[in-house]
Amino acid sequence: MEQTKDAEKIREIQKSAQPCFQCGICAASCPVFRVAPEFNPRIAVDEVIRTGSVEVTGREWSCAYCLMCEERCPMGVALSEILIDIKNLSSQTGKVPPSVIELMDVIRYTGKVSQASSRTEKKRKELGLPVLPKPDVDEIQKIFELTGAADRLTRYREAEVEPE
Numbered sequence: 219m220e221q222t223k224d225a226e227k228i229r230e231i232q233k234s235a236q237p238c239f240q241c242g243i244c245a246a247s248c249p250v251f252r253v254a255p256e257f258n259p260r261i262a263v264d265e266v267i268r269t270g271s272v273e274v275t276g277r278e279w280s281c282a283y284c285l286m287c288e289e290r291c292p293m294g295v296a297l298s299e300i301l302i303d304i305k306n307l308s309s310q311t312g313k314v315p316p317s318v319i320e321l322m323d324v325i326r327y328t329g330k331v332s333q334a335s336s337r338t339e340k341k342r343k344e345l346g347l348p349v350l351p352k353p354d355v356d357e358i359q360k361i362f363e364l365t366g367a368a369d370r371l372t373r374y375r376e377a378e379v380e381p382e
């Protein structure tokens with residue numbers, strides 16, 4: 219059943235990638251590609267069109283979801299959505315980079331993606347901004363349990379994969 223759903227999703231991804239004519243504007247616009255050329259959005263799309271499958275390497279997790287590629291794509295290819303779909307498929311196979319696993323853990327136990335430093339807090343006070351609210355960590359942990367994210371985290375920890 220899971221495999222049928224994956225095949226359907228791959229067909230959907232392939233269909234949305236079809237208008238791409240490999241002009242490379244997405245790569246030229248991508249801030250991540252500029253500093254980490256091993257992640258190339260044009261190649262990610264090409265892979266889907268050529269093979270009808272998704273390349274699950276771990277590199278797709280580098281996308282910062284800035285949407286610059288979509289803004290500039292002359293064919294309106296929803297590249298960031300394609301990459302999110304690839305990440306979802308990749309997470310089902312357990313191919314999740316250690317940095318993402320770490321981040322999931324931080325969110326699970328603190329309710330934040332990062333802690334505000336004392337300097338930031340001081341600056342906020344100087345600017346008259348309110349004190350940052352404390353997240354309800356119990357509630358967040360419950361969400362992790364109920365959505366299966368906690369189980370996934372355990373599985374990822376057991377089979378931790380280095381990105382290529």
Ligand code: SF4
Pocket residue numbers: 237238239240241242243244245259260263287290291292293294295297
């Ligand atoms: S900008 Fe659009 S058409 Fe050009 S390579 Fe990227 S996805 Fe394909």
Ligand code: SF4
Pocket residue numbers: 244247248249250251259280281282283284285286287288297298301
């Ligand atoms: S959305 Fe992702 S792939 Fe597109 S330009 Fe931004 S970082 Fe690059």
